[in-house]
Amino acid sequence: MATEYTDSDRLRDARIHLCDLGGLEIRDCEVSGLKIVDCYGGTVSLGGDFERVVVNDVDVTAYVERELDRAHPIRVLAREADSPADYRAAWDAIEAAWAATLERAWRLGEPALHARVDGEWSFVETHRHLLFASDAWLGNAVLEEDAPHHPLGYPAGGTPDEDAAALGLTLEAAPTLDEVLALRVRRMATMRRTVDALTEAELDRVCARKPADNYPDLRYVVRRCLTVILKEEAEHHRYAVRDLAVLEGER
Numbered sequence: 001m002a003t004e005y006t007d008s009d010r011l012r013d014a015r016i017h018l019c020d021l022g023g024l025e026i027r028d029c030e031v032s033g034l035k036i037v038d039c040y041g042g043t044v045s046l047g048g049d050f051e052r053v054v055v056n057d058v059d060v061t062a063y064v065e066r067e068l069d070r071a072h073p074i075r076v077l078a079r080e081a082d083s084p085a086d087y088r089a090a091w092d093a094i095e096a097a098w099a100a101t102l103e104r105a106w107r108l109g110e111p112a113l114h115a116r117v118d119g120e121w122s123f124v125e126t127h128r129h130l131l132f133a134s135d136a137w138l139g140n141a142v143l144e145e146d147a148p149h150h151p152l153g154y155p156a157g158g159t160p161d162e163d164a165a166a167l168g169l170t171l172e173a174a175p176t177l178d179e180v181l182a183l184r185v186r187r188m189a190t191m192r193r194t195v196d197a198l199t200e201a202e203l204d205r206v207c208a209r210k211p212a213d214n215y216p217d218l219r220y221v222v223r224r225c226l227t228v229i230l231k232e233e234a235e236h237h238r239y240a241v242r243d244l245a246v247l248e249g250e251r
Helices: 061-071 074-080 084-108 123-142 161-166 177-196 222-249
Strands: none
Touching: 061 074, 074 084, 074 222, 084 177, 084 222, 123 177, 123 222, 177 222
């Protein structure tokens, strides 16, 4: 059985030399300053949110971002939204993208939508996470709803079980896509009403609540909260499309 390190700093500032690291997986970790030098092997996969990525002395950061933006233009709309009209346009694009992607997903059948590709979230789990994101950043922080978090929500990877339980989340649940989408449709309609009514003053309003109790004590502004939702939708749509292509190829 593979050794697993969770919530540990045992490898911080470590030097791993002349070791076989084939199959090593680093997930949901802080990796600033990570160096891989004079190593060799077959395929190497790197994914995450990095300020700068250098491969064999070549800074590939801008290239990677350009290619992602070219393939998934809603990322640009989500990232650059500034005015109320920008937020509405971004949400228009997100609604259209998910509508088309759901058509693809249904053709695969329910069992495939619970399958994890390369250890990533399944299609259903992805929508459970987006349910949580809208509950936290819109329902709780922006709208201050009385009971914003639905039990079927799925928090960010690495969230301690006790934090999820404190929010009333049932991580072990196994809902169908229909059950999750029924909730998602209502949340997306709420987001639609919110962006349609947006004003500049509302965008700059400081929220009285954090997205969730376990989030840092920071200044949360409506603009930031809505941008997080847009980015979550855009990035997880990218992941979903990527994994659907694999599942379609396996049919």
